[in-house]
Amino acid sequence: MEGPFAAFKWLALANDWQVFAEGFGMTLLYTASSFSLALVLGVVSGMISTTRSRFFRVLVRIYVEIFQNTPLVIQIFFLYNGLPYLGLVLPVFAVGALGVGVYHGAYFSEAIRAGIQSVPKGQMEAALSQGLSHWGALRHIVIPQALPTILPPLTNQVIYLVRNTAVMAMVSGGDLMFRSDSWASEHLHYGPAYVVAGLLYFSICFPLSRLARRLERNSTFSQAGAKT
Amino acid sequence: MTELFAPENLRFLAEGLGTTLIIAFVSIFFSLIIGTALGVMRTHENPLVKAVAGLYVEVIRNIPNLLIIFAMRFLTPLRAIEAAILAFTIFTSAAVAEIVRGGMASIGHGQWEAARSQGFSYFKTLRYIILPQVFRTMVPPLVGQFVTVVKDTCFVWAIGIEELTGKGMILMGKYTTVPQIFMLFGSIALIYFALNFSLSAFARAQARRLHVGTIA
Numbered sequence: 461m462e463g464p465f466a467a468f469k470w471l472a473l474a475n476d477w478q479v480f481a482e483g484f485g486m487t488l489l490y491t492a493s494s495f496s497l498a499l500v501l502g503v504v505s506g507m508i509s510t511t512r513s514r515f516f517r518v519l520v521r522i523y524v525e526i527f528q529n530t531p532l533v534i535q536i537f538f539l540y541n542g543l544p545y546l547g548l549v550l551p552v553f554a555v556g557a558l559g560v561g562v563y564h565g566a567y568f569s570e571a572i573r574a575g576i577q578s579v580p581k582g583q584m585e586a587a588l589s590q591g592l593s594h595w596g597a598l599r600h601i602v603i604p605q606a607l608p609t610i611l612p613p614l615t616n617q618v619i620y621l622v623r624n625t626a627v628m629a630m631v632s633g634g635d636l637m638f639r640s641d642s643w644a645s646e647h648l649h650y651g652p653a654y655v656v657a658g659l660l661y662f663s664i665c666f667p668l669s670r671l672a673r674r675l676e677r678n679s680t681f682s683q684a685g686a687k688t
Numbered sequence: 689m690t691e692l693f694a695p696e697n698l699r700f701l702a703e704g705l706g707t708t709l710i711i712a713f714v715s716i717f718f719s720l721i722i723g724t725a726l727g728v729m730r731t732h733e734n735p736l737v738k739a740v741a742g743l744y745v746e747v748i749r750n751i752p753n754l755l756i757i758f759a760m761r762f763l764t765p766l767r768a769i770e771a772a773i774l775a776f777t778i779f780t781s782a783a784v785a786e787i788v789r790g791g792m793a794s795i796g797h798g799q800w801e802a803a804r805s806q807g808f809s810y811f812k813t814l815r816y817i818i819l820p821q822v823f824r825t826m827v828p829p830l831v832g833q834f835v836t837v838v839k840d841t842c843f844v845w846a847i848g849i850e851e852l853t854g855k856g857m858i859l860m861g862k863y864t865t866v867p868q869i870f871m872l873f874g875s876i877a878l879i880y881f882a883l884n885f886s887l888s889a890f891a892r893a894q895a896r897r898l899h900v901g902t903i904a
Contacts, residue, residue: 529880529881530877531840531842532839533839534873538873538877624752625752626753630843644758658751658759662747662751665750665751
């Protein structure tokens with residue numbers, strides 16, 4: 461009896477557990493590096509898009525629209541297959557960190573912009589009238605109030621970021637999706653390989669989901685509290 | 689070697705775009721139905737019903753879409769295109785369910801009580817009172833979700849389906865100069881952009897009209 465989940469397939473996987481451990485480690489590295497890049501890009505461009513400089517606002521708008529409206533796969537393929545034509549060969553890890561980071565930076569940027577804009581304008585005006593600079597006012601007055609609005613969508617974006625690192629399997633990125641899929645097709649043991657990969661991704665994303673839900677509840681409470 | 693924008697190449701890409709749109713439309717259609725049912729189940733008073741829908745959404749939204757695509761391709765006897773549509777329906781339904789749940793939460797409990805007190809059954813209340821209001825506020829986030837679906841259709845190139853990205857990559861193999869390669873990347877990106885930008889512009893206009901936010 462040889463079902464897709466037959467016992468000997470699980471044993472074969474247990475034997476090769478290092479393949480999955482290495483893939484998991486790579487996925488964590490892709491996540492950490494692209495998250496750091498996305499956070500820097502998101503914070504900087506999100507704050508810029510609330511300034512009065514029309515030029516910089518338009519610049520951020522172009523960045524956000526281009527990266528949100530074209531597929532991540534195309535962006536990754538461009539870095540991986542396109543840039544070498546210009547003599548620029550990036551290591552595959554850099555393709556992942558850069559590609560996933562810049563893509564999600566656009567989403568982070570929008571979440572941060574929306575959060576800042578949800579704070580009533582009077583707060584900014586009051587801070588400026590007290591002699592704070594624009595950045596000082598953002599940093600000390602506006603952003604602390606914007607955080608309850610920013611954090612829930614931002615946390616959800618981190619979940620999408622983790623899930624999207626799996627795109628690296630399409631350019632042999634050595635991540636968990638790539639390692640488990642190539643192990644599966646090499647041995648034709650798809651069932652256990654996908655279940656284990658799924659559980660490992662779940663173990664990263666589920667705590668983030670819980671966190672997002674808690675933050676959502678907190679932000680609803682604090683907003684309801686502010687209204688009364 | 690033929691010119692890059694020769695009619696046969698354009699036809700080749702158009703075929704790919706057709707496959708992209710078929711996968712997107714069919715899975716969006718089924719996801720709207722299944723996702724609405726799941727979203728309603730998540731607000732149901734029966735804890736078992738609620739838990740089943742909750743479990744589904746939590747499992748699906750915490751694993752990569754590409755993994756679901758691979759699993760449907762290699763663990764079911766379906767043909768590649770059917771497996772792709774099934775996978776897209778599975779994860780888009782979970783996303784729609786989250787949007788519906790969010791929309792249902794914004795409807796005051798008084799609406800339910802008023803309808804029930806007027807003799808509406810549970811399903812009649814949903815059908816005539818609750819869902820029409822929910823769908824109105826759901827349009828912007830739903831359209832945002834459609835943008836995601838269109839973008840994610842590229843993943844199915846990983847299981848050998850020649851949609852727009854796949855066709856583009858095949859075509860790219862026939863050309864070698866820098867301008868040709870960049871023109872091809874540019875054209876494919878532009879097609880996706882045109883499609884998605886129109887969708888998201890519509891979502892934003894709708895959001896402004898209704899004074900509700902979009903889900904980033």
